[in-house]
Amino acid sequence: MPDFDDFEGLRALLSAAPAADAQAQAAARERNTQLTKPPAALGRLEDLAIWYAGWRGNPRPAVSSPQIIIFAGNHGVAAQGVSAFPAEVTAQMVLNFQAGGAAINQLAQVAGARLDVHALDLDRPTADFTHGPAMSEADCVIALQTGWDAVDPASDLLVVGEMGIGNTTSAAAIACALFGGDAADWAGRGTGVDDAGLATKARVVDEGVQRHRGGDGLETLARLGGRELAAMAGAIARARTERIPVILDGFICSAAAACLAQTEGRALEHCVAGHLSAEGAHGRLLAALNKTPLLSLDMRLGEGSGAALAIQVVKAAVACHSGMATFSEAGVADG
Template sequence: MPAPFSTLDDFRKLLAEAPKADQGVLDAAAERNGQLTKPPGALGRLEEMAIWYAGWRGTARPEIAAPQVIVFAGNHGVTAQGVSAFPAEVTEQMVLNFQHGGAAINQLSRAAGAKLSVHALELDRPTADFTQSPAMSEAEVIAALATGWDAVAENTDLLVVGEMGIGNTTAAAAIAAALFGGAAEDWVGRGTGVDDAGLATKARVVAEGLAVNPAREGLEVLRCLGGRELAAMAGAIARARSLSIPVILDGFICCAAAAALEAAEGGALDHALAGHVSAETGHVRLLEKLGKAPMLSLGLRLGEASGGALAINILKSAIACHSGMATFAEAGVADG
């Protein structure tokens, strides 16, 4: 079935009507957790994550059997401003590398037992330079949201989305600044490794983009300052919510795309955990704004869904303990 929206207002309505976690299952999972053969709270955040996951999957004793990783790729007109250490051609070259199994995300997805798919979005037609005009028209952002929506397999039980797109840390910084305020310098980072002059250029470009595009509503910010791959990630995250599929968020760019959903509809990311905090300057601040505590902190700054994919096995371990451990009664162990 095609995505059930043709306008941003349609999409907003879907966000507003999205399902919530099952409170009865959350209560049952918490009760089970309290009966497992361990001291209360001994598994720390693993216990919280397992209960959270159970509530979204509708069973107090869940399992993760079909995780999916999706990487979306797009090109940005703003790269003409010199915001990246690499040319835009690298986006397409990396897509080929993903398709041939040679990238980090291929290895990390395999290690996590996750199915990986890659979607390139009109790489021969970059978005508009957002220092001159909105990055996308409504039709263009709807098409990208729909690509993400349609990419989620209905049998998925855990979703991670990531991106590839030269220039997209600049787009992510602009989105974060538009949604949460602060100076452009607060949000820009070195991305693929720009020098100090490049960092100053990114800050200037973000400030210009904010001035040219005054919209501050979540989905309008995504349209005006984002890119096709960011919109596709947002579409996939929203689709997962419609199917009660939990999501692990990747790095700064993924979280910026997700933040547009949260800004459009409070609670839109209740089904999402932060997989990691990256080395990109604005990511710590962005996670704080979203109220998401990262599962991992490993100094990653690759993108590609790499940090989110790494976190799959952490959540799998949480679920394995929650669903596989014996209760005190089952094990014949005195619980005090």
């Protein structure tokens, strides 16, 4: 069972979470200077490998056990017409994940990653946050605990993704509440809503944010989030305590992660942004989190798909760092 049963317990865990291993990071940085290449010739791959080495506590690490976890939840706010698809699609897509028929299944297989799927009370949507809090603290904590428990401590790289009709509206409301600006700045087309649907979405986000002002990231998560967003946040928090590096997915995952960052400033030091989503406000959200994406391929599927693809980039960075010969090993003059 998780070591927390309320928000205060999770806040304490985040505050006490370990940092990266400074000695391993320093040794990895020194090794990088000795590899058979010109300085900085591998660009961001070098920084990525050093970052990974620090979190794994090994100056010459390997990525061997990546885990992808998909969480699914339903949103009461979906009844306001904020999505191009009905809420029934959430459960239908969970079945598709379980049958191996979704994009994330293919990307997980290519990445050599374990894939787990968790559906959270799909027959009990969250409340419409324009009328009251989406979740009570107790409900939110249960979802956070589900995410926490879903992480395999033996994994060495984590991706969390989601499925939930209406969840880009929830993510936009969280981002707006945490970082300010107008609702229209954060509300995007999500599953492909038309102009009228986009206007409805912006109105719904504005009403939710106006109703639920104040509070830290966890309180905002409960008031405006969904069970799948809370589960993603719980999994990211668990990875932090286990020193498991995390690749963040798109807009919704980043909004869930932002709730941790706005609760504890160091909470996302073990995370990199996997990609820049085509969902319009994702770049703004990543800028607020000070995360530069590894990929930009106009993806906006969700499911953890962009981050799953970025597993290959992290693997490549680590393989080059750990597998390349040094100048002395290769008998190459280092200038």
